[in-house]
Amino acid sequence: MFGIVRPCAHRLSEGLRTEWMAHLCGLCLALRSDHGQFARIVTNYDGLIVSVLTEAQSERTAGWRRTAGPCPLRAMRTAPVARGEGARLAAAVSLVLASAKVRDHVADGDGLLRRRPVAAAARRVAAGWDRAGARTGAQLGFDTALLVDAVDRQTGIELAAGPGTPLLTITEPTETATAAAFAHTAVLAGRPQNAEPLAEAGRLFGRLAHLLDAVEDQEADAASGAWNPLTATGTSRAEARRLCDDALHGVRLALRDAEFTDGKLAHVLLAHELRQSVDRAFGTTACSHQPGAVLLDGTAPSAAAGPTGAFGPPPGNPYAPTNPGGPGGPWQPPEPPRDRRGLIMGCLVWAGLACTCQMCCGTFEDPWSHQRREGLCSQCDCGNCGDCCECCNCCSSCGGDDGGCCNCDCGCDC
Secondary structure (H helix, E strand, O other), rough: OOOOOOOOHHHHHHHHHHHHHHHHHHHHHHHHHHOOHHHHHHHOOHHHHHHHHHHOOOOOOOEEEEEEEEEEEOOOOOEEEEOOOOHHHHHHHHHHHHHHHHHHHHHHHHHHHHHHHHHHHHHHHHHHHHHHHHHHHHOOOOOOHHHHHHHHHHHHHHHHHEEEEEEHHHHHHHHHHHHHHHHHHHHHHOHHHHHHHHHHHHHHHHHHHHHHHHHHHHHHHHHHHOOOHHHHHOOOHHHHHHHHHHHHHHHHHHHHHHHOOOOHHHHHHHHHHHHHHHHHHOOOOOOOOOOOOOOOOOOOOOOHHOOOOOOOOOOOOOOOOOOOOHHHHEOOOOOOOOOOHHHHHHHHHHHHHHOOHHHOOOEEOOOOOOEEEEEEHOOOOOOOHHHHOOOHHHHHHHOOOOOOOOOOOOOOOO
16 A cells, blocks of 8 residues: 555544544445456555545535445454545546556566566556546546546656756646646535635645655665656755645645535645655654654654653653653553463464454454554554654644644644
8 A cells, every 4th residue: 555645543543543544445445346356456545535535525424434344454343434426536546546657667667567578467457447547537527537648748757857857847747637636526525616725735745745756766766777856857855855845835725725524634634644754755753752852843842741851651660559650640550461372372373363464454462472562554653652642633623632732742733
C-alpha cells in the first residue's frame, strides 16, 4: 500500500482511526467489487483521501457504512467500511494512477521490467486498469481522460527538462490530475461551491506527492542512474523543502475555504499528517515526547511534559508502588510481565498469529511474554513514543473531545 499520507495510529483518536480504516477497506472492497480481486493491489493510502473528502461534504445517510466480513488484513475481524460514490471514485482514480506508475516503471526499465515479456505483460495490465478506471469514472460523471492526458504529458516534460528548468513545470501534470479528482468530490457530494477550493487543495497535494517522491528516491536514483527531477533540474533540497512548506500552507488555506459536514478526518490527514509526511521525507521528524527531544521549530518540549522533558512515566523502578507523574497525580505502574510460555507452545501460538495475519495488521499478545503488541502495519513513525502521541486530539477540529486546543507541541494551528 503506497502513498505519502501514512497516519501513525498513536496520532489518531480511536474514532478517527476507525474512520480511516473504514475508508481504506472501503477503497479495497470497491476495487474488488467493480474490477476483480487482482485490482485490490492498487489500494493505497493517498487514494482513500478522495473517499474521505466526498464523505466529509455529504450528509449522513442510512447506507453510508456496511459491515464487511472477516479479512486476514484485519486479523480476521469484521469492520464497518465506507461505501458509495466516494469509494468508487477513489477506486477509479487509484486504478488510473497505478496504471501510469506501471507505465513509468516500464519506460524506465526498472527491475524485472527490463525484460521484454514482463514489460509486455505489465503494459497489458496497465491498459486494462485504464479501461476499468474510465468505466467507473464515466458512471460517476468523472472523465478519467484528464488523468491519462496529464500522465502522458509527464514523459515529454521530463525529456525536455534540464538544469534551470523550474521544478513546478515538472510537477504540473501531477497537480492537474489530483486537482481534478479532488474537485469532483464536491460534485458527488452536491456542493459545487467547494469545487474551486478543493481543486486548489488537490493541486498542491499533487505537488507535494511529486516532490516528496523525488526527495525520497534521489539517492537511490543517483545510484541506479534513474532520472530524478531534483537532480535533473539542479534543485537543492532546501528549495524543495521551501516549495513543500508553501504547498502545506496552501492546502490548509484551501481547506478553510471549503464547507464540510464533518471535516475532522480530512483536516487531520491533509493538515497534520501531510506535514508529518514532509518531515519524514526530509528526515526532520521529531517526537516532542522523547527525553531530550527538540521540536521542529528548534525549541524544547513544553513544561507539561514533566520534569524529564518527556511525557509518560519518569525514570526509575516501573513497579514501585507510586511514582510522581507531575500535575496529573501519581503515575499508575503497568502490570509486571506474566509467566512466559515455553518454546514449543510459543512457536505454535506464533504460527497461528502469522497465519491469520494478526502479526501484520492486528493487536495481539506476544506468543512468549503475553504482552500486548501492535502489528507491523500499525507501527508508527513517531520515535516509538507509545500512546503519548495523541497531541492533536486535544483540538475539537482534529477529532478530540476537549473542545479546545491545549498547549501541545504538535504545531496545530487549527
